[in-house]
Amino acid sequence: MIAPARIAAFRALQAVTSRAADLPDALHRVRSGLPDRRDRALTGEIVTGTLRWLAALDHLVAHFADRPVTKLDPVVRDVLRISVYQLVHLDRVPTSAVVNDAVEITRTAGRRHATGLTNAVLRALSRAQPDLPLPPPPPEDALAAVASLSFSNWPDQLRQTAVRFLSTTQSHPAWLVERWLDRYGYAATVAWTEFNNRPARLSLRVNTLRTDAETLTTRLAERAVSVEPARYAPNGLVVTAGNPLLTDLASSGDFFVQDEASQLIAPLVHAAPGHRVFDACAAPGGKTVSMAAAMANRGLLVAGDARERRLALLAETVEQAGAGVAHLIAADLTRGAPFGPVFDGVLVDAPCTGLGTIRRDPEIRWRRGPDDPDRLAARQLAMLRSAAATVRPGGRLVYATCSSEPEENERVVEAFLASSPTFRQQPSDFKGGVGLTSTIDAAGHLRTYPHAHALDAFFGAALVHE
Template identity: 35%
Template sequence: MASRDKGRNTRVETSTGATAPDSAGLGARRAAMQAVAELIGQERPPALDEALAQAIRAEALSPADAALARAIAVATFRRYGMIRAALSARLERGLPAAKPRLTALLATATAQILDLAVPDHAAVDLAVRLAKADSRTVHLAGLVNAVLRRIARQRDAILAESVDALAINTPDWLARRWVAAYGPERAGAIARAHLAGAAIDLTPHGDAADWADRLGAVRLPTGSLRLPENGPAIPDLPGFAEGAWWVQDAAAAIPARLLGPEPGARVLDLCAAPGGKTMQLAATGARVTAVDRSAPRLERLRENVARLGLDVAIMVADALDLKAQDHDAVLLDAPCSATGTIRRHPDVAWTKSEADVARLATLQAKLLDHAAGLVRRGGRLVYCTCSLEPEEGEAQIAAFLARDARFARLPVQPEEVGGAAELIDGNGDLRTLPCHLSEVPGARGGLDGFFASRLQRRA
């Protein structure tokens, strides 16, 4: 069943049937708690999707309860700053850093009270049951009950005090960086876009206008299709089985279009998994080789390519180990901090650090230098990252062009992004922000944060 209460932003479905009312959704809440605890309890935690998948398997959840577990965990990290502040203010000694399981239990229950369409009594009572069922928290069941009931009573006041998304729901190190890079007004808009979440975008393989009509989707200026909210599951939509489209954020679909290979061109897609850009390139008729060091991630790419009936050579390899070759075009979607994807992966904000940005920027420079040696004279190289951090984008290209005189920038033109000139920076590079395209008629707005630079080898 589903319900909406004042102050809630997300509709969730809970299982019904043979399960007693007081235990419905218990497994979902345990899975969400387990996934959140795993992320906040490690120095280098896994991605939330990975932790959730493992917890959902362990609980053997139904599809409805798996969706509930995901909604709870995502809501927890989307407003983790507000949740931590609310809990710390109501705990005599603040949140215990050494007890990630207790923190996760309180945080996931608070997310339900503050942000989800879950009755307060269900969120509180089931959290208490989870506390009592665990030897590590059974002695804290009374505390859990008292704190969460206080959160429920004071919900409106908590929400009223948490309207500044940049100050409340963004880690200090990221807020500081975004203000420096984009200014306080734009940084605030980015933070608000993160709270709004992300729509589902598709890249069509066939006629975009026809598929927009058939799917009830909005066609974005950049060419992607945006699905309406609360629609059918992706595999149940028309066109999925026959490979007429694939899921890909609208911003992530732009870099491959900028490469623009001719049919038959030799194209190398580096760090290719899970394969959205690979499929775009192959759909042009180019001869594409997709390279990634992760064999499991390439399996997903292989499955997607087969579903679409595309011909792609797939190679498990480290891009830095490839020998110099003469490709007509190379796409380097470099590993990055992924701070541009916080709309759909809010855990990134709370599990990455400035040290990660510096470490990844060093790797990106090595990959960029190596990719340059794989492009023929006259060929093109597109470098991109799903990061909002200048070190992983603008600064990376500036440094590369300063040390490799063989390459020059090919500026992106407004007509290549549907006339959305705001997506192009002063150097002619692509720079999308989560707050961009927020006013598209009939569509939930926003884009992932992406940077892409198109370069041509002159010599």
């Protein structure tokens, strides 16, 4: 009998690689049929890990199959991917169980003719461990010789070696690592890819409408969950042991799962009691709840989103948090401004490539392409202009993304300011955890980096309507 987690992981990966579903939806579908919590956890680990290391896994599959992965049947390819991931990265899983289940999945998926290939590839790889044929990093002496040079001035062969290592062994798209190498250099790019390839710890934001960090920490400890204060986010907690989502507090509204870098965006709005605030792209609602807390549930907080499904998620978050000040609307900034200039603060957390969140959503690295930042920037600029029409004179407009790419960030803000003379940039300034000032760049923007802050790559710019 095939282990339930492995067949579920195979089905989820197939849904993702065929573009039938994104990673969260694919996992939700297959996990709903797994009654055992351990199977659900293992399924998630296999699928997420396979997508995280996809380029390295494909390189190994091609080597031991002695053919390009594009020449393999898609079903067989996905069986081999999840199986190679387990053999290489999950040391507590017996080799025989992985290989036997892979052969059986190949057979039951109607690819009986490929069972011999599946068995041979996995047995050969298992025998070769730990000396696997992956591209090595550039030699240390070669790196030392170019230490004072920008990446663009490296010798061609050394550049190619670095890109092969980062794109294959470190499993990131070549076009993306080449961008990072040109902007930040080799050491920072290596650190960035290593960050993205480490599973993220769970980050929580304390809902100060209901509790405080000290009380929540105590209540979690009573349930065998240990947390520590986030380094940068003032109301953030990082889980160090246990799982708060498996406790009765998960539905209490006392906390919400929110990446620490994401928690730094809402405070840029300077929402306060009695203010009128518009959260224009509000789902799933973490920033909405954060601003409701800053307003002490007094004033008017309009939270909008363009998609019905996202609005339903937003409504659930707002209700659970007790954010009574929030009023939900369907709003699509690409179709113009839904209000006149009446708001003290407006937040545009714009839809983006998401390339700053690769650590938490590894599928994004393969779903995005080199043309996407420019393509999305045009839409983001249009949305920012629409939102600007709702800001009162003296009010504050915040533009944010979870992208690492300047086309979606600085370039959008620059283009907006060039065509909007009544707005000026306001340096980001708010109180937070230790070292928060290091997240503000020379232009006054909030900029978090994996290699500098050990946070996902987020961007935030504050603008004032004069």
